[in-house]
Amino acid sequence: xxxxxxxxxxxxxxxxxxxxxxxxxxxxxxxxxxxxxxxxxxxxxxxxxxxxxxxxxxxxxxxxxxxxxxxxxxxxxxxxxxxxxxxxxxxxxxxxxxxxxxxxxxxxxxxxxxxxxxxxxxxxxxxxxxxxxxxxxxxxxxxxxxxxxxxxxxxxxxxxxxxxxxxxxxxxxxxxxxxxxxxxxxxxxxxxxxxxxxxxxxxxxxxxxxxxxxxxxxxxxxxxxxxxxxxxxxxxxxxxxxxxxxxxxxxxxxxxxxxxxxxxxxxxxxxxxxxxxxxxxxxxxxxxxxxxxxxxxxxxxxxxxxxxxxxxxxxxxxxxxxxxxxxxxxxxxxxxxxxxxxxxxxxxxxxxxxxxxxxxxxxxxxxxxxxxxxxxxxxxxxxxxxxxxxxxxxxxxxxxxxxxxxxxxxxxxxxxxxxxxxxxxxxxxxx
Amino acid sequence: xxxxxxxxxxxxxxxxxxxxxxxxxxxxxxxxxxxxxxxxxxxxxxxxxxxxxxxxxxxxxxxxxxxxxxxxxxxxxxxxxxxxxxxxxxxxxxxxxxxxxxxxxxxxxxxxxxxxxxxxxxxxxxxxxxxxxxxxxxxxxxxxxxxxxxxxxxxxxxxxxxxxxxxxxxxxxxxxxxxxxxxxxxxxxxxxxxxxxxxxxxxxxxxxxxxxxxxxxxxxxxxxxxxxxxxxxxxxxxxxxxxxxxxxxxxxxxxxxxxxxxxxxxxxxxxxxxxxxxxxxxxxxxxxxxxxxxxxxxxxxxxxxxxxxxxxxxxxxxxxxxxxxxxxxxxxxxxxxxxxxxxxxxxxxxxxxxxxxxxxxxxxxxxxxxxxxxxxxxxxxxxxxxxxxxxxxxxxxxxxxxxxxxxxxxxxxxxxxxxxxxxxxxxxxxxxxxxxxx
Numbered sequence: 065x066x067x068x069x070x071x072x073x074x075x076x077x078x079x080x081x082x083x084x085x086x087x088x089x090x091x092x093x094x095x096x097x098x099x100x101x102x103x104x105x106x107x108x109x110x111x112x113x114x115x116x117x118x119x120x121x122x123x124x125x126x127x128x129x130x131x132x133x134x135x136x137x138x139x140x141x142x143x144x145x146x147x148x149x150x151x152x153x154x155x156x157x158x159x160x161x162x163x164x165x166x167x168x169x170x171x172x173x174x175x176x177x178x179x180x181x182x183x184x185x186x187x188x189x190x191x192x193x194x195x196x197x198x199x200x201x202x203x204x205x206x207x208x209x210x211x212x213x214x215x216x217x218x219x220x221x222x223x224x225x226x227x228x229x230x231x232x233x234x235x236x237x238x239x240x241x242x243x244x245x246x247x248x249x250x251x252x253x254x255x256x257x258x259x260x261x262x263x264x265x266x267x268x269x270x271x272x273x274x275x276x277x278x279x280x281x282x283x284x285x286x287x288x289x290x291x292x293x294x295x296x297x298x299x300x301x302x303x304x305x306x307x308x309x310x311x312x313x314x315x316x317x318x319x320x321x322x323x324x325x326x327x328x329x330x331x332x333x334x335x336x337x338x339x340x341x342x343x344x345x346x347x348x349x350x351x352x353x354x355x356x357x358x359x360x361x362x363x364x365x366x367x368x369x370x371x372x373x374x375x376x377x378x379x380x381x382x383x384x385x386x387x388x389x390x391x392x393x394x395x396x397x398x399x400x401x402x403x404x405x406x407x408x409x410x411x412x413x414x415x416x417x418x419x420x421x422x423x424x425x426x427x428x429x430x431x432x433x434x435x436x437x438x439x440x441x442x443x444x445x446x447x448x449x450x451x452x453x454x455x456x457x458x459x460x461x462x463x464x465x466x467x468x469x470x471x472x473x474x475x476x477x478x479x480x481x482x483x484x485x486x487x488x489x490x491x492x493x494x495x
Numbered sequence: 496x497x498x499x500x501x502x503x504x505x506x507x508x509x510x511x512x513x514x515x516x517x518x519x520x521x522x523x524x525x526x527x528x529x530x531x532x533x534x535x536x537x538x539x540x541x542x543x544x545x546x547x548x549x550x551x552x553x554x555x556x557x558x559x560x561x562x563x564x565x566x567x568x569x570x571x572x573x574x575x576x577x578x579x580x581x582x583x584x585x586x587x588x589x590x591x592x593x594x595x596x597x598x599x600x601x602x603x604x605x606x607x608x609x610x611x612x613x614x615x616x617x618x619x620x621x622x623x624x625x626x627x628x629x630x631x632x633x634x635x636x637x638x639x640x641x642x643x644x645x646x647x648x649x650x651x652x653x654x655x656x657x658x659x660x661x662x663x664x665x666x667x668x669x670x671x672x673x674x675x676x677x678x679x680x681x682x683x684x685x686x687x688x689x690x691x692x693x694x695x696x697x698x699x700x701x702x703x704x705x706x707x708x709x710x711x712x713x714x715x716x717x718x719x720x721x722x723x724x725x726x727x728x729x730x731x732x733x734x735x736x737x738x739x740x741x742x743x744x745x746x747x748x749x750x751x752x753x754x755x756x757x758x759x760x761x762x763x764x765x766x767x768x769x770x771x772x773x774x775x776x777x778x779x780x781x782x783x784x785x786x787x788x789x790x791x792x793x794x795x796x797x798x799x800x801x802x803x804x805x806x807x808x809x810x811x812x813x814x815x816x817x818x819x820x821x822x823x824x825x826x827x828x829x830x831x832x833x834x835x836x837x838x839x840x841x842x843x844x845x846x847x848x849x850x851x852x853x854x855x856x857x858x859x860x861x862x863x864x865x866x867x868x869x870x871x872x873x874x875x876x877x878x879x880x881x882x883x884x885x886x887x888x889x890x891x892x893x894x895x896x897x898x899x900x901x902x903x904x905x906x907x908x909x910x911x912x913x914x915x916x917x918x919x920x921x922x923x924x925x926x927x928x929x930x931x932x933x
Contacts, residue, residue: 080677085675087672087677088672088675089672090672092672094670094672094677095670098613098701098702099613099614099616100582100583100614100615100616104583123700124602124700125700126683126697126698126699126700128700129678129680129683129700130680130683130698132680138606138700138701139613139700139701139702140610140614141606141607141609141610141611141701143575143576143579143607143610144575144576144578144579144607144610144611144614145579145610145614146576146579147575147576147577147578147579147580147581147582147583148579148580148582148583148614149583150532150579150580150583151536151579151580151581151582151583151584152583166600166602166603167599167600167603168598168599168634168635170556170598170630170633170634171556171598171599174556174570174573175573175575175576176576177573178530178572178573178576178577179576179579181530181531181532182531182532182535182576182577182580183532183580184532197602199694199695199696200602200695200696200697201600201602201695202600202693202694202695203694235527235529237519237526237527237529239519239520239521239522239524239526242517242520242564242789242791242794243564244512244519244526244529244561244564244566245561245564245566247561247562247564250558250561250562260635261635262632262633262634262635263632263633264558264633265558266558267555267556267557267558267561267569267570267571268530268570268571268573269529269530269571356675358675361675
């Protein structure tokens with residue numbers, strides 16, 4: 065097998081921990097959630113481990129919280145938070161989510177351009193289409209996925225044009241002539257499309273990276289089509305090695321078919337490693353975390369996620385197959401769990417959903433987990449991973465202080481930051 | 496109850512290229528660094544060292560002024576992300592940013608300001624603007640909506656945002672490890688707003704901000720602007736260069752607050768001032784002359800014409816503008832009336848008007864020794880015309896440092912300004928009440 069370079073590693077920033085209800089651990093910092101100190105500490109821990117970036121998801125409504133899902137993806141609004149973390153860190157990349165469904169491209173282009181300039185080129189934008197939240201934005205129901213993705217494609221086209229609307233050398237700061245920016249090096253974009261009419265140019269200088277890193281997740285056909293066209297990093301859900309290899313191969317072909325270099329798009333499956341110095345220590349941590357899972361809120365998560373009624377079922381029952389009806393609005397995640405639910409009890413499904421949400425989770429020593437990650441990486445099932453901290457700070461620290469050094473010792477992960485921007489460090493296209 | 500503070504409230508307008516147009520041409524300016532972090536960080540930290548209550552970012556959403564080579568207030572620092580970064584570089588100072596109600600959704604605005612307030616432990620303010628000067632072309636519109644519509648929309652926007660901030664009670668978060676209840680979801684309320692411009696179900700997906708509501712700033716001098724301010728604002732920024740007009744404005748705002756059922760002094764009024772100060776009057780005048788010589792008079796004449804609607808063709812720089820030239824010019828704003836008064840009643844020459852416009856934008860210019868400038872500010876403050884001031888740094892860094900390192904300490908020595916931070920939220924430090932939880 066030909067040798068590969070090193071993995072790209074990022075961390076999913078969930079202040080409550082990735083496993084639902086993990087905040088109930090006595091050492092959690094649940095009292096501080098919402099404040100700056102604890103996420104600054106999380107990000108600094110990731111920076112000490114030389115991770116490429118930390119990543120904030122987002123959502124446009126409070127339904128997960130109301131349903132008892134306390135992963136807390138919405139507590140930290142990404143633009144505000146990335147700004148604060150830019151001040152607290154020096155090298156690590158900062159990736160935040162902004163929806164193309166409920167924002168305007170001029171606003172998003174400005175916010176991410178400023179973040180990129182203030183951070184010295186360390187910013188990434190996770191481009192999402194919202195599948196909930198309509199009623200907070202004056203809509204009765206969500207647009208169809210196809211329509212959302214058409215809007216997303218045009219949205220990114222506009223933000224790219226806006227970021228390109230200032231030449232690299234537009235700022236001349238010519239005191240003698242009294243000319244700060246050369247107007248000839250700042251151009252209108254005059255975009256007119258199906259969803260947006262934007263004259264431009266941006267009123268913010270070209271971002272430090274030219275364009276902030278573009279991240280995308282979504283394994284539907286529309287999602288893959290968008291990601292392979294515009295994204296530098298793809299977050300993906302993969303639970304099976306062979307299927308992940310096939311997905312990887314197909315995806316890179318799609319990228320090349322669009323005239324891009326396959327290596328310029330990094331595929332990063334999520335994984336939640338529950339790490340201990342010994343197998344027994346790891347298992348104890350896993351058991352402890354499992355004990356925090358609330359069955360009542362787990363039931364609500366199943367109902368919401370799977371769109372089924374389960375009031376009449378015991379945790380030892382299986383969900384009757386006829387209650388789970390596929391359709392065009394179902395997400396990939398729904399199908400993954402439909403398949404899982406066909407073969408497992410409701411209780412097992414609750415634990416699985418609390419832990420995995422479509423991603424893998426593993427319990428083991430640093431060596432055992434590292435070997436598995438390396439098998440995936442060397443087998444070209446991925447270019448690295450998005451690490452889900454099982455709990456914070458306990459599970460996160462074990463992941464960063466035991467597993468990541470193991471990968472470094474084996475030569476699979478960087479020991480120092482190199483390059484000056486996130487794009488350079490990730491090995492994706494430069495602008 | 497809120498009451499007039501014994502000491503002034505002072506904030507600083509974050510104009511990274513200096514308040515006077517073209518002042519960045521000074522040899523010591525840091526214009527190469529505009530839009531970058533170190534310049535903005537150093538300014539905020541200098542303001543914090545001077546114990547100012549807050550720094551304030553204006554904003555715009557188009558490039559028109561940059562194209563005209565006017566980089567005074569161009570939106571080079573997008574406020575939400577910039578304030579986010581400054582939270583990480585400061586400890587006590589308030590951080591205020593403008594966000595237009597014309598081009599964004601209230602749910603997004605509520606989230607971004609709630610996020611900033613949470614991250615800063617309650618140091619954030621939102622300056623509510625309606626995008627008077629443009630931006631429509633970047634948001635799919637053919638023209639700016641009519642001012643009345645913009646203000647109606649702004650009023651509804653602010654109502655939705657504050658309801659969203661209130662959608663969680665202060666005691667929603669239980670953090671009960673034993674039961675596994677982090678939040679008492681019964682205390683998270685949908686707002687179910689359905690109005691003329693917005694339909695928002697709620698609730699917000701974030702906890703109530705530490706200040707309840709981030710401090711609400713507003714700066715409109717038209718009748719709808721004063722009404723919105725009196726009804727909703729905590730702090731009003733205003734352009735006042737004439738004492739009598741400033742008194743009238745203050746009365747209008749206090750009346751408007753009273754009509755809205757609030758205490759007359761519920762709203763803090765902070766006129767903008769441009770202090771060009773030095774140890775002696777002679778030095779200040781020298782600095783003023785030097786700054787004036789950076790103004791591009793040709794561009795200045797064009798900008799003055801654009802702002803006033805007055806044709807100055809055929810006039811020499813030392814001429815007066817004949818009064819009839821103001822007739823028929825489109826005077827839709829209170830600033831136009833000020834411009835007319837200066838030209839016609841105060842008989843300023845075209846050159847003086849261009850310099851005045853480049854340097855003040857309707858704000859009061861105070862050139863003099865530290866004592867003289869402080870006296871002028873104290874006179875207005877003592878007369879109840881203002882609750883403090885928004886300080887416009889005439890140039891950066893030189894003019895800003897004179898202002899922060901000479902003028903502010905002098906006000907402190909005379910007992911008119913705080914010498915330490917109180918340690919509370921921005922709302923507390925400004926003497927504003929915290930809105931009660933539902």
